[in-house]
Amino acid sequence: MSTDTVAPGLVVQAGAAAAGRPDVGRAFRALLWRDVFVTGRELVPFLLQVVLQPVFLLFVFGKVLVELGFATDQYADVLLPGVIALTAFLTALQNTAFPLVIDFSFTKEIEDRLLAPLPTALVAVEKVVFALLRALIAAAVMFPISWWVLGTLPVEWGDLPVLAAFLVLGSLVGAVMGMTLGTFVKPNRINIVFAVVLTPLLFTGSTQFPWQSLDTLRWFQVVCALNPLTYVSEALRAEMAPEVPHLPPWLCALALTGFLALFGVTSLIGFRRRALD
């Protein structure tokens, strides 16, 4: 069988598609490269988009309130790990949720990628991996910014492996939660859902307070325990500010793994539902 299937007028020939099975790994890398390529050109807008909110959080609560004497120096130690966790988690979540709603419901731009020669689930996985990359960049940028805003950075090189591990885990959970939202929520409801979901996530993630000190506010402690972000914040706090009360890292790892499994499954179901009829 000839593989030169394009017409003489529309000459393209040569080599053409191989008759065997396509290279799935290559297709996956090409999808990822497309996303990295597009983001690379818009790095500054991307960073402004993701770090502005945490920078202001850090500045007002960690610097201004401390200067004014409404909070102690110690509060910055509580806040910084939480804000870094928040940055990674929400960046990942928003980077799967919003683009998927727009892609599936309006522009349909994702169709060309759904027709690429790789399993549909891998198109979803690529979105998660890309959201993870963006989240890690956003989190990494937060470190020098924190140093600049607060004047100190309670991190040593030795902390990096554990911090990185929890940032990866936390970002993955954020990405699959975002994909679940982006694929299950009706497009005309997305604004409401984000308002209803994002704000509580922001304030029940133990980013601005240590979870264990919520003993006196039991119901709120329970609510916070249901937010995966709590475990990212607590794990980072354990590493960056060990003197602040915190959950044991193994427990955080376990909880995050559980959330990852749960929302990993729902995100794939949701993605498949939107991608295939």
Place this chain on the structure above:
Amino acid sequence: MDAAVRVTDLVKRYPGRPVNAVDGISFTVERGEVFGLLGPNGAGKTTTIGVLTTRVLPTSGAASVAGVDVAADPVTARSRLSVVPQRPNLDRALTARQNLVFHAAYHGVGRAERNRRADALLEQLGLGGRGGDKVDDYSGGMAQRLLIARALMHAPQVVFLDEPSTGLDPQARLFVWDRIRELRAGGVTVVLTTHDMDEAAALADRVGIMDHGRLLALDTPAALTRSLPGSATLDIDLERAPEDTDEAVLDALAPLAERVEQVADSSGLRARLYLSGDAAALVGPVSEALGARGARLTGVRIGEPSLEDVFLNLTGRELR
């Protein structure tokens, strides 16, 4: 050699719907053929194409494209087919040329080769020099051509076009038609859906007419129009003898055709004869019949049945 497209007893029922969207259709498209799938909105065309392009999971039955079962091995099927959608779904974060190059990269085409193909296709589709533009700046016709170029980047064996010329101006439409003919000349199989009967008649080697999920007819456009009873027409203008009446003249013509109607919007007497056979062959007998009554034939117009007549005959006239 395998057929380009083979559909066997294909059924698709969407959950919660009372009827099958596709209700047991079978057809085969040969390699190098242009196949047109016609039908009113909601007939099941898009669902059928959806199954063939791996985006819709069949409920039962089998479908294969370029020898690959689309349900069992969608990944390989995707490498051998491509889709030109009705609505542009170009990647708006990329330039026109990057749309082509990335598409080829998804399909594993090497860097040098995909750059070469992108330049060649941009040129051939009249977009040379516009490759660096954002696709947002493209007109509808340019976007359509870019979609065709993108579909050809991985050298597919079967190309599916959904309503390829809807919304295009006449120049763009003819341009797209020419490109489709070139594809066929190059041995690429083309499956197109349309409800533009002119398009189907102009392009398709064979046409399948669908409605309510079923395939109602499948043949060449010529054979389909020939098969339609009573759709060829012969319009005649005539001057009758003064002592004769219009009704009597029409009655005299009645045995020659299946039906005779007087056409109202005419100053003289004009009649339309509906028949199944060759309209031209009837001119002689009509003239003789009129001569016998002292009437004179002053004008003749032959109306051939069109694919549209076949379509309306099969699918009815109600709005969907």
